[in-house]
Amino acid sequence: MDYLVIKDEDLFLLTDVLGNISPESEKGLYTHDTRVLDTYVMTLNEKPLSLLHSSCEKGYISTIHLTNKEEVNDGAVKVRQESLEIKREQIVQKGVFYERVTLFNYARETLPVNIGLSFGSSFTDLFEARGVVRPARGRDLEPVWENGFVRLGYEGLDGVVRRIEVRCDAATKTEAGKFEISGVLTPDQPLVIDIAVRAMVGDEAGLTRSFSEALYALEHAHAEWLNNCMQVTTDNEVFNAMVERGLVDLRVLLTDLGYGSFPVAGIPWFAVPFGRDSIIASLQLLPFNPAIGKGTLRTLAHLQGHEVNAWRAEQPGKILHEMRRGEMANMKEVPYQRYYGSIDGTPLFLILAVEYFRLTNDLAFIEEILPNLKRAIAWLDEYADVDGDGFTEYHVEGSNGLSVQSWKDSYDSMIHVDGQLAESPMAVVEVQGYVYHAKMGLAELLPRLGEDELAARLGAEAEALKQHFNEVFWMPEKEYFALALDKDKKQVQITTSDPGHCLWSGIVDEEKVQPLVDCLMSDGLFSGWGVRTVSSEEAVYSPISYHNGSVWSHDNSLVLMGLAKQGAEEAVNRLSEALLKASLQFDYQRLPELFCGHDDSLGSIVRYPVACIPQAWAAGTPLVIAQAILGVDVDVARKVVRLSPTWPDFVNRIEVKHMPVENTVVSFAIDKREGLQLLESNGYNVELKQTEGIPQPL
Structure with a gap:
């Protein structure tokens, strides 16, 4: 990644790899969709610093190691390059951005240093920061500053006042947009500088604490999160790291608006x-x-x-x-x-x-x-159902908002094989599966709440939808489902990943399952890194398109859930192995939102330039792999956990601790050769599907 990004609740910090924010870029400190800090640049003796290493692996802290450039005065070297190391630690916590800067002197002589920190904000809206031109803006408030403290503010056209307070108690000189910290640096005594930037939007404001207190709170919260989640470990450390990465990133992405995280x-x-x-x-x-x-x-x-x-x-x-x-x-x-x-x-x-x-x-x-x-x-x-044909459709009139309203929401994702854009009302294939899944599930759930009549109606509607869907969306010549039906009820016949979601929903007729699995794992759709959004055999395919040939992590996770639900063991294993292999191509083993759809024969993945990293449903993909290879089915009514493991080549043993079921947990281990070991039952039975060579527990 050519940037660092960290987040806590509604505050996130996006910097370059040096830890700086340039006003010419999209980088900044953001809250409430506002860039409250758009300039934040550190210099040493009025010179930029050089990168040694930087990381934001944990998601809540960026750690950056920098060094100095050579300084020459009247032809003589005043400070040799790489004599100093500058460590920047940046965190965001409860509405406040904190930085601790530590300077180390390796020159074996005392050196004068001057740290400059330039900062500022135009309080631009996130859309404005990304290039939207506004007809008018609000008014900037007069800055307030005293030694080591600056307040900047802006009153928007919406009447909301947005402010930041920037504090650096070590500052020796303070201006409205800059701190200077001057001193001498001895070889045996590092210099530590703490900076805090508090964001305030209307009546909402963070409470500033010390850097150490804020970091401790973050570390404790993230450790508690991992402890409170089900733990899945295998005999493959690379896969274990991938699963933990997903959990770590999902914790970073949690927010609470007052109704739960x-x-x-x-x-x-x-x-x-x-x-x-x-x-x-x-x-x-x-x-x-x-x-x-x-x-x-x-x-x-x-x-x-x-x-x-x-x-x-x-x-x-x-x-x-x-x-x-x-x-x-x-x-x-x-x-x-x-x-x-x-x-x-x-x-x-x-x-x-x-x-x-x-x-x-x-x-x-x-x-x-x-x-x-x-x-x-x-x-x-x-x-x-816009046109009364029994299917769920979207239809867009006017220019505001999204023209395509399924998950592939690019304007050109609903496209016929000849390249002509399909027009709405649009009934998209996976949406029909979602509606079926929802209605069948509610038909089972609602009688528990005394809603028998509604449950019966929804169950009948689901069965009718399934029959109608399999008749109308099926393409006999391709032995596959169409992407959608357009306004004229014409099939959008390109081969896509979307029907894979229907395996998860259960809407696919039994005799159509295997042809669907075969197509998903064919060379056209399966790249070796994952399932493409559009088959490479289609004329409209582009490996660098956002939705017409790329590989999306979450899309693959839903396909994988469907393959597992249908018992397609070989396909589960191939796709799991591909996604694990793909994760090794990215920093911190973090699967991105999407990557380009080139074949794995290239030897490396071609990255998509503006993919979100981390992204929630991409972070959740490793968790789905774990579920798919376990083949977990929980039956709370009968107090049974059923396991149908698939055993891809990369794993031979899986241990699960604290799987939540009802109001308790179960723990167990399964081994490819030795079978099931029950560690913690709490009144539940854990059953392992009988597989040749795998014994059942006593």
Whole structure:
């Protein structure tokens, strides 16, 4: 990565690899979709520093090692290059950005040093920082400064006052936009400088503490997170690191708006509630930490649509797509203050509720959100089927918002084989699977709440949808499902990854499962690194396209969930091995949002230039691999955990500790040769599918 990014709650810091923020770039300190710090540059003796090494592996701290350039005065070397080491440690915690700078002298003589720190803010909206030109802006407030302290402020057109307070107690000179710290540096005594930048938006403001206190709080919170999650370890340390990476990144991406923690979509540009992304990440995380699913459901229930509003694509009962809190959103310069332009967020919301209950048996919570579930069902009834053909469609009129409202939301993702763009109303293949999954799950769940009539109706509708879907979306000549139906009910016949999601939902007829699996794992779709969004055999394929030939991590995770659900063991193993291999191509083994779709014969992955890293549903992908190779099925009613492991070549033993089931946990180990060892049952039975050569436990 050519940048460093760290986050805590609603505050994230994006710097270059030196730890600096240049005003000419998109980098900065962001909160509430506002860049509250757009200049932050450190110099030594008025010269820039040189990079030794930098890392943001932990997600909440950037550690940067720098050194000095040579200084010459009147032809004589005053300070030799690489005589000094400057260590920068940057963290964000509870609304405050902290930096500790430590200078080490290796020159064996005392040297005078002058650290300069230039800083500033235009308080630009995130969309403005990314290039949108605004017709008007608010007013800058007069800066306030005294020794070691500066306050900058801005009053937006929305009436919200945004401020930062920058503090450096070691400063020997203070100006409105710069601190200077002068002193002498001896070889045996490092110089330590602490800086704090407090962000304030309206009445919201962080509480400044010491760097050490803030770092301790972060370390404790992240350690507690890992301890509270299900732990999966294998005899493959590389895979173990991949799973832990996913958990670490998901912790970084958690935010709480007051209704429980949920994952935002990704940083740097989507650190906000995102219905589809937040739900899918919560589903990926569910067996590891179901509390996040609960927080996601509560948050999205609170933000559920309640009126018809074409500007923000809102309808009663519809689940939020994206929420922004910046000045441009508040002023309706963009429609994203509360934007509902996704077709799949609502059925996915229902699926998350169903799957959360299946794992936890938390009927009290489901009863709490039952009115929201009913409103979401009513949305499916009243708004989702635009043309009355029995399928769920999106249709966009006007230019605001997204023109394509399924997960592949590029303008050109719904494209016919001849390159002509398909027009809405658009019934997208995986969305029909989501609706089926939701209705079948609710048909099982709702009788527990006395909603027998509604449950029966939804079950019947699901069965009718399955029959209709398999008739209308199937392409006999390709033995595969079409991507979508366009406004004329014409199949969009390009071969894509999307039907793989339908294996997970269960909407695919039994006789169509194997042809679907074969196509997903064919050379056209399977690159060796993962399943492509569009087959390389299609004329519209481009390996460098955002949605028409790239490989998306989360897309592969949903395909993998489907393969595992259908018992396609060989395909599960191949895809798991490919994704593990792909993870080794990226810093910290962190799978990105997407990468280019070139074949693995190149020997290395071609990176997509603007992929979000970390991104929630990409971070959740390693967790899905663990679930898929375990073949976990939890039956809370019968108090049974069933395991159907697939054993890819990279693993021979898997140990699971503290798997959450209902209101307790189970722990066990399975070995490819020795079978099952039960470590902690708490009233549950753990059953291992009988496989040749694998004994059942006594």
